Amino acid sequence: xxxxxxxxxxxxxxxxxxxxxxxxxxxxxxxxxxxxxxxxxxxxxxxxxxxxxxxxxxxxxxxxxxxxxxxxxxxxxxx
Amino acid sequence: xxxxxxxxxxxxxxxxxxxxxxxxxxxxxxxxxxxxxxxxxxxxxxxxxxxxxxxxxxxxxxxxxxxxxxxxxxxxxxx
Numbered sequence: 019x020x021x022x023x024x025x026x027x028x029x030x031x032x033x034x035x036x037x038x039x040x041x042x043x044x045x046x047x048x049x050x051x052x053x054x055x056x057x058x059x060x061x062x063x064x065x066x067x068x069x070x071x072x073x074x075x076x077x078x079x080x081x082x083x084x085x086x087x088x089x090x091x092x093x094x095x096x097x
Numbered sequence: 098x099x100x101x102x103x104x105x106x107x108x109x110x111x112x113x114x115x116x117x118x119x120x121x122x123x124x125x126x127x128x129x130x131x132x133x134x135x136x137x138x139x140x141x142x143x144x145x146x147x148x149x150x151x152x153x154x155x156x157x158x159x160x161x162x163x164x165x166x167x168x169x170x171x172x173x174x175x176x
Contacts, residue, residue: 024138052142059138063131
């Protein structure tokens with residue numbers, strides 16, 4: 019079973035990397051770019067096919083390791 | 098208009114960060130984790146509502162800046 023976890027910064031948290039990309043896109047001549055925020059994505063392969071266990075496990079993984087829940091949000095998609 | 102660009106490593110490209118996460122999840126007691134691959138996500142806000150222009154622009158942004166197309170794949174979702 020495959021799952022994708024997406025971790026993004028919460029609104030209001032400063033994102034210097036996103037700002038740098040925003041300004042680089044401007045330098046490259048792309049106009050009309052309002053804002054850029056960068057996040058992380060984890061593609062996780064699980065050895066079993068139990069969706070409920072997968073959801074529980076992935077939530078625990080996010081809380082304990084993948085996301086810093088003080089400043090980041092996470093979403094889990096099980097495929 | 099909002100768009101999300103997801104950049105992931107191509108198959109076969111070594112992902113030491115993913116491997117480290119995989120081993121950390123094992124140490125934390127999560128069994129049944131087959132493999133972990135890490136990628137990047139960019140949430141981009143565009144100032145206009147022209148979907149065709151957005152698609153063209155975002156593809157150019159990926160090719161020129163956001164992705165290293167030698168080792169990375171990218172997907173574009175316009176919302």
